[in-house]
Amino acid sequence: MGINLEDPAVAVRESRLGSVTGYCGSARELCRKSRGCTLCDQSRAFTQCISCSANQVMNQLVFIQDAAVVEHGPAGCSGDIPGRNITGRSGRKKRGLPVRNLRYINTNLEERDIIYGGADKLRTAVRAAEQRFRPRAVFVTTTCASAIIGDDVSGICDEMEKEIGIPVVPIFCEGFRSKVWATGFDAAYHGILRKIVKPPKRRQPDMVNVINFQGRDVFSRPFGQLGLWPNYIVPYTTVERLSHISEAAASVQICSTLGTYLAAGLEEYYGVPEVKAPLPFGVAGTDAFLRELGRVTHRESEAEDYIRSEKERIAPELDRLRGRLRGKRAFIGAGAAHAHGMAAVVRELSMELVGNCVWHHDAVFDSGDARSDTLAHDVETYGDFGIDVCNKQSYELVNMLNRARPDIYIARHAGTVWATKLGIPSFLMADEHFGIGYEGLLRMGRLILDTVSHPQFVRNIAAHGRLPYTKWWLEQKPTYFLGGGAE
Ligand code: SF4
Structure with missing residues (x-):
């Protein structure tokens, strides 16, 4: 199943990419199963909390400068918006744009709308978005509630597009549509490809x-x-x-x-x-x-010149960092491809990778090209390692960290609080570009060295804090609930 822009809704990752949310084993085996189409998802008998696609759609769409987003759902689905507003304000400031709030409206579906339908509320919200924000496009996103009641979101978007004269783009991203929250990225891009991107006039x-x-x-x-x-x-x-x-x-x-x-x-x-x-x-x-x-881009020689000069430039400091970090034990928790990138970084810094916990795993990417296989690149370049697909389950992560007791936990999104409570130095990779490129490798090396050199603060916190997880749970295997249930 590929990309079909005729369909208003994106095909979910489970069917398109063979994505899974549960796995525990070797990275080499995961690559082998992914390529051989023999990878099966392992469900959990207990789930603590997960993200949803509607949330990831916002991760992209609400930050478009001159667009507005109407979320068709209950107010509760907008729980992520205050945090995104802070991100958006600071992001705009960093880019020299005037600081302002997001252009977002929630249709506030209530019990009555669940019975009688929310179409009128959606029309009213799109009109309000147009009048209030004067956007160049409106994205209408669905939620579990609007999908369950079956409002004709696509038809209403077409109707409103004619009325207000700008693209009104339906984005089908209700949480229950996919077990893989990253499907939300695809839903946002599907809408952009269908209704915003125009055929090229020139290259x-x-x-x-x-x-x-x-x-x-x-x-x-x-x-x-x-x-x-x-x-x-x-x-x-x-x-x-x-x-x-x-x-x-x-x-x-x-x-x-x-x-x-x-x-x-x-x-x-x-x-x-x-x-x-x-x-x-x-x-x-x-x-x-x-x-x-x-x-x-037909710039092979320029690329080679740049690669040569940059590698010469970073070599002395890279040697020094490798000497200081050799044998230090790292644990990574992040989204899949980013975690693969972080795994490459720590191993290039001569560290030992003792845990790699990813939120989900895509058996293939949409290009279907093996050169884009970030996990296979790690395995082939640096050798095999253990990997857990944990679907953002904090209870599994805490258990794994407690067993591994690494010198450092490197997190993207979540988990530094748990490392701190366990007395493990950590940092949050809030800027996802921080470790990119040759200079990024040095930046990462410096930050890791600084963090592992100062463990006392988190050790003090761990000595005076208490984990909410019981001794019983910490003695179980982290995969206790994986694969259908406890033994
Ligand atoms: S769309 Fe569904 S899963 Fe997502 S926040 Fe709303 S109710 Fe929850």
């Missing part, structure tokens, strides 16, 4: 789409050396700029978990080549990434 041979979240600008320098510039999408771009991403020379992504669908869709529908390579983490990954970018 822009120096523009490279960078599918990303909110990270710092780490691409202008290397891309500049190749005569390219990064077009960061989707947060903080505009509807007009999004309409032209079909004109780019190539698309890259900072995380294949995030960008697989958009990159593949742009290639399939508009001929924009996706850079099919490991993510630019660690020397090996960055080499391969830049070489492939150079190849698809």
Whole structure:
């Protein structure tokens, strides 16, 4: 099942990519099963909490500068919005944009609407969004409630588009649609590909789409050396700029978990080549990434010059960091592709990887190209390691951390609080671009060294704190509830 822009709803990752939310074993075996189409999901007999697709849609759409989002659902589904508003305000400030709140409306479905339907509320909300924000496009996102009652969201969007004269884009992302929260990214990109992106009028041979979240600008320098510039999408771009991403020379992504669908869709529908390579983490990954970018944009020699000069530049400090970090034990908890990137970084720093806990696993990415297989890149370049697909289950993570007792826990999204309560030094990779590229490897090395060198603070906290998990649970295998139930 591939990308079908005729269908208003995106195909979910379970069916499209063979994604799973439960696995425990070796990374090599996970790669083998993924490629052989023999990977089966293992369900849990107990689940603590998970993310939902509707949440991940917001991760991209509410940050488009001149768009508005109408979420068709109960007010409770907007629980993530206050936090996103803070992110959006600080993100705008970092980019020199006027600080303001998100342009978001929730239709506030209530009991009465569940019985009689919420179509009128949706129409009213879209009109209000148009009048209040004067956007260039409105995205209408679904939730469990609006999907269950069966409101004709697609039909209402078409009707409202005619009435207000701007794209009104339905995004089908209700939480129960997919077990894999990352399907929400695909849902957002599906709507953008269907209704915002226009066929190219001309090619822009120096523009490279960078599918990303909110990270710092780490691409202008290397891309500049190749005569390219990064077009960061989707947060903080505009509807007009999004309409032209079909004109780019190539698309890259900072995380294949995030960008697989958009990159593949742009290639399939508009001929924009996706850079099919490991993510630019660690020397090996960055080499391969830049070489492939150079190849698809016809800048091979510039890429080689840049690779050579950068490797010479970082060599002395990289040697020093490797000497200081050799044998230190790292545990990583992150989204799948990002965790693979972090795994490359710690092993290039001569550290031992004692745990890699990923939120879900995609058996393949949308391109279907083995060069984009970030996990296989790790296994082939650095050797096998243990991996757990934990679906963001904190109870499993705490159990694993307690057993592994690493020198450092590196987290993306969540978990540093648990490491701290266990007396394990940690940091949160809030800026997902922090470890990218040659300089990112050094940045990571410095931060890891600083963190492992100062463990006393968290040890003090652990000595005076109490875990909410019982002794019984910490003595069980972390996979106790995986595969259908307890023994
Ligand atoms: S869409 Fe469904 S799963 Fe997501 S927040 Fe709303 S009710 Fe919860």
